[in-house]
Amino acid sequence: ATPTAVMVATGIGATHGVLIKGGDALERAQKIQCVVFDKTGTLTKGKPSVTSAKVLSDMQRGEFLRIVASAEASSEHPLARAVVDYAYHFHFFGEPPKDMDMQGLRTKNTAWLLTASKFEALPGKGVRCSIEGTEILVGNRKLMSEDGVFIPSVAEEYLKDMEQHARTGILVAFDKELVGMLAISDPLKREAAVVIEGLKKMGILPIMVTGDNWTTARAVAQELGIEDVKAEVIPAGKAEVIRSLQKDGTMVAMVGDGINDSPALAAADVGMAIGAGTDIAIEAADYVLMRNNLEDVITAIDLSKKTFARIR
Ligand code: ADP
Ligand code: MG
Numbered sequence: 407a408t409p410t411a412v413m414v415a416t417g418i419g420a421t422h423g424v425l426i427k428g429g430d431a432l433e434r435a436q437k438i439q440c441v442v443f444d445k446t447g448t449l450t451k452g453k454p455s456v457t458s459a460k461v462l463s464d465m466q467r468g469e470f471l472r473i474v475a476s477a478e479a480s481s482e483h484p485l486a487r488a489v490v491d492y493a494y495h496f497h498f499f500g501e502p503p504k505d506m507d508m509q510g511l512r513t514k515n516t517a518w519l520l521t522a523s524k525f526e527a528l529p530g531k532g533v534r535c536s537i538e539g540t541e542i543l544v545g546n547r548k549l550m551s552e553d554g555v556f557i558p559s560v561a562e563e564y565l566k567d568m569e570q571h572a573r574t575g576i577l578v579a580f581d582k583e584l585v586g587m588l589a590i591s592d593p594l595k596r597e598a599a600v601v602i603e604g605l606k607k608m609g610i611l612p613i614m615v616t617g618d619n620w621t622t623a624r625a626v627a628q629e630l631g632i633e634d635v636k637a638e639v640i641p642a643g644k645a646e647v648i649r650s651l652q653k654d655g656t657m658v659a660m661v662g663d664g665i666n667d668s669p670a671l672a673a674a675d676v677g678m679a680i681g682a683g684t685d686i687a688i689e690a691a692d693y694v695l696m697r698n699n700l701e702d703v704i705t706a707i708d709l710s711k712k713t714f715a716r717i718r
Contacts, residue, residue, distance in 0.1 A: 407433070407713050415713040423681070423696035424706050431692030435676050435710035437657040441605055441703060442648060442670070444662035445616035445626060446484065446592060448680055449700070452663065454484050454592040455508050456492035457573060460564055461586040470586050471496050474578050476520040477535050477542040481527055485574065488590050489544070494518070529641045529666070530617045532576070543579040546619060548638070555579045561587055569621035572629065594629060601700040602630050608707070615639055615647050617666065644670035661695075661703055663687055678703060 407415075412429040419426045426432050443449050461470045475493030478486035491508040497518050502508060522535040522542070531552075532545015543553055547565075550557055557565075557577065561584055565575035568589035576588045602612045613634040614627050623637035636647050644662075648670050651658045660667070660674035663683030668690035671677030679691035682698045695702040 411713055415709055419706065419709055422702060422705050423699075424702050424709070425694040425696060426706075427692050427694075431676060432710050433714060434657065435659070435693070435707050436714050438610060438659045438676055438707055439657045440611040440613060440651060441659045441661060442613045442615050442644075442651070442674070443632075444644070444660075444664065444667050444670075445614055445618060445623065447663040447683065448661055448667075449598050449614065449626065449630065450592040450594055452484055452592065452682075453507075454488040454574070454590045455506075456488050457504075457589050457591045458568070459492070459586065459588045462558070462561065463585050465585065468496055470578070472518070473520060473537055473542060473580075474544055474586075474588070476522050476537055477525075477533055477544050479516060479519050480522060480525045480535070481533050483527070483533075484592075485576065485590055486533065486544075489576070489588060492588075530639075540580050541582070543582075544576060546575075546577065550577050550579060550584065553579070553582060555582050555584055557584055564589075566621065569619060570625055572622055572625035574618055574622050594626070595700055597699060597701050599630050601703060602632055604701075604704050606631070608704070610707070613647075613651075615644055615670075617641060641666040642669065645673040648673040659703075659707075661700070678706065 412432055415432055416426050446452055461467055471493035475490045478489045495502040495508055520537050522537050525535040527533055531549040535542050543549060564587050568575045573589040573591045578586045605612050612632050614632045615636045616623050617639055620637040623635050627635045648658055648660055657675045659676040660670045661678045662671055663680035665684050665686050668686045671679060671687055671690040677691040678693040678695055679687040680698050681694050681696035688694055693706055
């Protein structure tokens, strides 16, 4: 296309909140054969909330939640924030009503939390810290199995049940003993299913990639009509997924929002970052979707096709 055509297309993109970093990216977008979506914060709203908590020991529920929140308070992970919000509500107002939106409920008041020391964020797994001399682990099965924590069948049944309902199950251990679980739900973006259907109609293959577990991932993918899923992908593994898809010459786009997604956004032929995502993801991407609406993935591809069709 002429520089003018590229400029015009860039301008049209901008009016839709689709920011395009250069003519090369614009040109590649028309050839996309498959779009890899991150799950959390990309296909889902990225506003997770705790939907249930189960304590296995005779510990008080409030005490359990307070300890878990104290462990998660230093984590930046969206799941950690959901846990703290829920525990905050429980601590000050009691059990939150079902389906209550607890986003942003938590204040800067952290006086109710216990002091955690030796805090460690374990990417793709959870967190570890020490509270009043007890080692606290909060995270997924992988974290527990690596630390030699036995998962009793009652816990496994709870997890499976939650995961089949598209929720993410979180396990909690005190001094290597499993003491409870939480389930977290992150609703799908309203337009997600329509966009997946639209891509398929264009002959483009949608794929979902996530660090979350297989059962939850499959449940989410099924709701969206996505048949290709890669789950339990370690943070560094998303770029690897992209590269393996590219091996046979397939033109791959990646849509993501998180720090974890930035290597994959950079590796993809076209990287598209959600505007509400982290700065690192936005930097690594060729496109930024400012409206945080997945329909703009299709807008971006259409724009590229129209721009380059004209001059043929
Ligand atoms: P995603 O690709 O969905 O953004 P991540 O790689 O960030 O996922 O995390 C993968 C999994 O690791 C989560 O689904 C969760 O089970 C676990 N995890 C990561 N961080 C935390 C945390 N702070 N608290 C509890 N679980 C966590
Ligand atoms: Mg994400």
